[in-house]
Amino acid sequence: MDIRSGGECAAMGASASFGELVNAPWFLFLDLMGTVAFALSGITIARAERYSIFGALMLAWLPALGGGLVMDVIAGRNPPGILEQPAYMQAIILTVLAARAVLWLIDLARGRWLFFFDIVRWYLHATRRLKPSTLLVLFDAVGLASFTVTGVFTAVQFNCHPLELWGPTFAMMNASLGAILRDVVRADAHNPILKGSLYAEIAMAAGLALSLLVLYAPGWMVGYGVAAVMVAVPTARLWCYSRDLRAPMF
């Protein structure tokens, strides 16, 4: 047995091991949290740039599911995942409607009476560091991690060779291509992920590490690898964000 087929055997074991993991309740919870965070990032932009509610739905949909759709097309998954798991679409629609309702309540309450949201804001102000935008960045970083894992899992599941190439590529696509597309739809010539934000690079690096683990390490280590990604990726992302680290220019 040469290295190649050994790698393939490891990949098959990894596929089963991955299957258990990505269907585990804790992982689905984190993945859905990431989806909602990606949707909220689109909503925040829709609010700032005066999109309609339908426009907000589009800007919420793209970062959460747009990259995964392109990945599924390349992997040959037919029909793509969003058709088989409508829960993600429904979560995004609910997020947009809930956010609109909350904004409507805030507009209604503003200047009239001391309101729940003022209490929340006051509480957050008091605790200082935990601003709502910080929470959003935190959730977004968790989404970056879980979408990296499901991206590598897709490459393993659909036998995309060589995994050293497709693992990091799919991790990057699943986690960041949708956000790139969102900024393309906004006709933003200063697309941050393409011009220096350390975001896609983190997904690629973690995707490469996880792919190498799947290929060359024993199957039982995949679970630990996933756990390591779920910790390391948000940490790295938050660290880059707080230090305002930039990717090197070409």
Place this chain on the structure above:
Amino acid sequence: MDIRSGGECAAMGASASFGELVNAPWFLFLDLMGTVAFALSGITIARAERYSIFGALMLAWLPALGGGLVMDVIAGRNPPGILEQPAYMQAIILTVLAARAVLWLIDLARGRWLFFFDIVRWYLHATRRLKPSTLLVLFDAVGLASFTVTGVFTAVQFNCHPLELWGPTFAMMNASLGAILRDVVRADAHNPILKGSLYAEIAMAAGLALSLLVLYAPGWMVGYGVAAVMVAVPTARLWCYSRDLRAPMF
């Protein structure tokens, strides 16, 4: 038999009923009219913004067929509809070439002799309300209706569950995503369909109504539902257009 399987049975009956309808000559005529109107909307922009003939072909192609292509990919139709029905591609190419020829004739005739088109213009001027752009808006509204119907039909045909989600989603995609993509290609930061034009919203609402009819009403009602959509959607669109109604901002 629970509600779910009842819904599926209704959907199967609806699929057959839909099949007859969307292949009926009158429907194909309206659908092709809508395709040409969508293509003309792209051509009008290409003329105003100084695109080349190839650029005009692209701007004509996108609103007419771009959204349907994405819809087919999500529905898992392989190969997509545009490959199986090349008549739509051919209609768009003919529309672009015919429009170019007409514009060339107008340029040739301008200021030389009283020309057919001057007569047309004079006639339209005399009848006042029926300007060419009004005709275009009318045809475009018919296209919005027929593309909504074929969008819901695609969701039914490919068993996309839940139909309450995919019916309106595919209606919206088929009828409006291409026009959104056209404005993305133009790098227009004020994409009208995303920033307040009541267009995609009408397709979604009609798509939802038709999907609910397919799921919960007896099969023979689908035909009447399609007829109602073909009347209600253009009426609603023209009403929103003439009153300049805007979708609520997020």
Place this chain on the structure above:
Amino acid sequence: MDIRSGGECAAMGASASFGELVNAPWFLFLDLMGTVAFALSGITIARAERYSIFGALMLAWLPALGGGLVMDVIAGRNPPGILEQPAYMQAIILTVLAARAVLWLIDLARGRWLFFFDIVRWYLHATRRLKPSTLLVLFDAVGLASFTVTGVFTAVQFNCHPLELWGPTFAMMNASLGAILRDVVRADAHNPILKGSLYAEIAMAAGLALSLLVLYAPGWMVGYGVAAVMVAVPTARLWCYSRDLRAPMF
């Protein structure tokens, strides 16, 4: 046997004949040269507009492989070609990394010692006409030719009828859609290929000629047709480029 089935038989013979050609070493070499040239065109833009290394990878990837991906989706190739031939992805990644290394070496050497690249520049200066950008335009024109051939080959291979429509369409998509998408991602409202550069038009014309040859000429002529395209397309492109010929406005 009517003309139609005769056309289909010719197409089958053409498919086998094409298969030999596009797998021949000299063709693969030219195709890979075109891929690298397309990638370099993206890299040049990334350098000028201050993209990150990841952004440069995206701008390199799109013109080289983006159009082919859309073409494969329409042709119904599942999974698409880039998954089955990872050599193209790897060539692009290597091109980006090598270009970065060369730029880094240039930056390091600038103003310190007489350097290999200064010698190259001096040599090119001495020979005058052969500037690096001219070389890039030449390679790019070769890529235009080889991507035109593989586009028509895809239409033949997947039995896309009528070939008179899909041959030129796929040639255009494979050779120019990716570059259009690259400029869409850059939010460039003056997308040159859509606004007058004679680029997609050349691919369409050559694709139509090759498709007609496949349909109506004996099978042994396909090889000569491919050779003619490989000579005529770069010649036409370089001629249009040097004379600054523009496509007619709509």
